[in-house]
Amino acid sequence: MTIVNEHQEQAWNGYEGRHWAAHQARYDAINSGFNEVLLDAVGPGDGVLDLGCGNGQLTRLAARRSGAGHAVGVDLSAPMLDRARASAADEGVDNVDFVRADAQVHPFPPAAFDVALSRFGVMFFADPVAAFANVRRALRPGGRLAFVCLDDVRRGDLGAVLAPLAAHLPPAGTDGGAPGEPLSFADPDVVRGVLADAGFVDVACDPRQEAGTWGRDAADAGDFLAGWGPIQHRLGPLEPSVAERVRAALVDAMRPYEGPEGVRLRNAAWLVTARRPG
Template sequence: MPDVVNTEQAHAWNGPEGTHWARNQDRWNAVNEGFNEPLLDAAALTVADRVLDLGCGSGQTTRLAARGTPHGHALGLDLSGPMLAEARAGAEREGITNASFLQGDAQAHPFDAGEFDTAISRYGVMFFADPVAAFANVHRALAPGGRLAFVCPAEPLLNGWVVAMTSLRDVLPVGEFGQPGLPGMFSLAEPDRIREVLTAAGFTGITVSRTEALGAWGEGAEDAADFLLGTGPGRHLMEQTDAPGRSSARRALTNHLRAHETADGTVRLRSTSWLVTADRPATPADRA
């Protein structure tokens, strides 16, 4: 994979983390798909748009964008080979012919200038080593008048899965979730940081609004606990303790999640995110 500058992320998403997400794509979509409609509404796609989906993962949002642009095209870009394989298979299975997928690093990929009308992302833009450089590269890839729309997590404790994990502090070495300024899930959790990055990258008309969704994390508390403990953060924490400690953690997490079981037994946790839009303005040079 050429032109990769986020090498640590590339290693993670082509290793156990990427394999986990690809194997559990349906479950992750059940967690996050409540943000699909707000994201695509904010993107305001037209039937002929050329769409770039940043950090597309297993491609659900790319396929939705392709369906919304029947005379256009949607390109899903991601670092993860395992997830892109699932994305391609999903597009073929659904008979979507105006979507394609590319393994690459959005921070450094040599897009053609003005190649896209719209760029979108659902939880795919928080991991750049240099977010200003990455968004400047996306800015260059957008045509004059182009639009950026993405969803990223708000502060950690506004997200139910983080609250669930922090409930384990008595049995696991749970630290802080998210380090401001460093790549990771919560690197853009502060609205002022989002505006700072996008402004430095050349975007204007920036809006940041709070949005929430209830995600389905499992069929019953035990299933949801196993799923959470199988994620990257969960695996990392469980590796820090012995077998009795792991049993205690699983039991404590299951007890916490029982309070979130709905009438049909599904465990639903609230996710709180920022819905961000920004414009790639036309410059005098563009109009010349």
């Protein structure tokens, strides 16, 4: 296995990957509102490639949608792929495989897939043009690409919730805009340029907002958010008393979003679609 994205390989096989694997149901509850807009790209009999598949919920749903087709989920994270395989076995989804690989350089069979999907997994490529060119080669001529990527967090509810961290974080909406970072595709012009350079055509970027459930109540949601990798990384160096005040402020910031279904936050994203020429 060849890996060029060593920074992400370390993160997703370290604390970040273990946290996502341990909280599989929680992360699916946060992000699953975007499943249907992605699954619209999948038809009966399709071969599906899921990029940055994580715990594999979207991959398994795509496998079911494709019926007689097949789905392959690719990720760097061994802990999450273990969860993905176990979930597929528990659910009886047998037309799916999970592969630990770096999608930027992995030797996918050429023209083997009808559609490539991703739910918040493509923002982390170290060289996005090279990665998407590799994905394009894996698609048949005319094959489809559909993914969701993070928009500026200030357009959803998370920006307001993160306000208590303002003294310890870069301004909301500007952190992570470099290649390989969470907000690297927040600018649709960047997305269009990357995909065009990678050989895709008919690129469209549509803004989407979907609500996700972060916890049972404010205390549960705030505690979970404090353990989320990007937040945990910044809380770690703080004095314990300061970190505890920030955690308490996160709980308070969650209170306006409490409801009968738990704490629900609107997630802002771009739905990006494109196709391989041919």
